[in-house]
Amino acid sequence: MNLPEIGYLELLISCFPVVLVAVIFYRWKANSKELIIATLRMVGQLIAIGFVLVYLFKETSSWLGLLVMSIMLVAAGWIAMRPLVDKSLKHIAQLSSALLLGCGSILGLVIVFVLDLSPWYQPRFVIPLAGMLLANTMNSLSLSGERFDTEVKAGALLEAARNKAFYTAMIPQINCLLAVGLVALPGMMTGQILSGVSPLVAVRYQIVIMVAILCSSAFSTAWYLMSRHRQSVDEN
Template sequence: MTLPEISYLELIISCLPVIVAAIIFYRWKANSKELIFATLRMIAQLIAVGFVLVYLFKSTSCLLGSLVILLMLIIAGWIAMRPLADKSFKHIVLLSQSLLLGCGSILVLIVVYVLDLSPWYQPRFVIPLAGMLLANTMNSLSLSGERLQTEIKAGAVLDYARNKAFYAAMIPQINSLLAVGLVALPGMMTGQILSGVSPLVAVRYQIVIMVAILCSSVFSTAWYLSRRTKLLNVAIKP
């Protein structure tokens, strides 16, 4: 059984609850304009990327795939910096470097040694996998960075602030591990099941993805906090 195609009218119907969400945002004194802007931007970005991916997935160019992932890496670093007070160029370099270290190492492991792709740089596989790792790890970096600056502002010593920031960033990751299969079926697994793949096969893929997201988040966050606190420590020394 194949999935039914969603028409544009049905797509619009699925987005109608956003209006209710915006009203709730407004009534709760949250930024409803930001919600509407983010939703419209999400729709525009996904439609645009859909056309781009049709072309990319037909390509076997290693250079083209690498350029796309590099762009994704820079954008993820920039978005991760959004809730942070320090908007300097050095900070976004550190965030992007942390993403490259954590996500890059795990991506190579999956593509080369787990999926055993030939050639290994096929954009059809590498780009979606890189996107999943970057998106989740980006959130961990934002959480850790925001908690670090909050703890430091409250007067905490750097080592204590670093540890609290790491723990805060890992809460969503640990919660997702505890909830998967009991509370929710993750997106990749659900998509495979809906497309007709055996649940037992989908489970194996999902385990790979969950472990990959966890480890890339841990590696990137630990590296970011270590480097960030070291730089801050140098900065406050007389």
């Protein structure tokens, strides 16, 4: 069964509710400008990456793949820093290093030992997997960093602030594990089922992804918070 094609008119119809969301943002004194900019960026970035992926999926150069993933890594670190107070280059280096450690180790495990890709760099698999890990992990870093700053500002001990920040960052990940299959079918699994893959095969892929996201988020967040903890101790 082929997926129904979504034309430009149907795409506009799907985006119409965003106008209503913008109205709510405006009436409730939220930042409607940020919503509009984020939505326009999302559309533009996805259209652009669609053209890029068409090229990348035909190109098997591992060096080009590493360059693309490096750009994704730095961008994820920069976005993770957005809600945090410290906007320094040192801080973005901390965030990017944490992403590299957590996401890089888990991505390597999945590529080599789970998918057993040969050669290891196959862009159709590697780039989407890297994107899923980085996107989810950067959210965990933002949550942990914001909570750590809040706890320290409130006068909490550094170790207690670190522990609370880690727990806060892990709440969305734990909620996802509890809800999957009961409340929602995740995006990757749904996409595979819509494309005709057996639900039982899609489930196995989704388990791999869920575990990978959980572990990369936990490893990256723990490393980042340990780095912040050491930095705060040195400053004091």
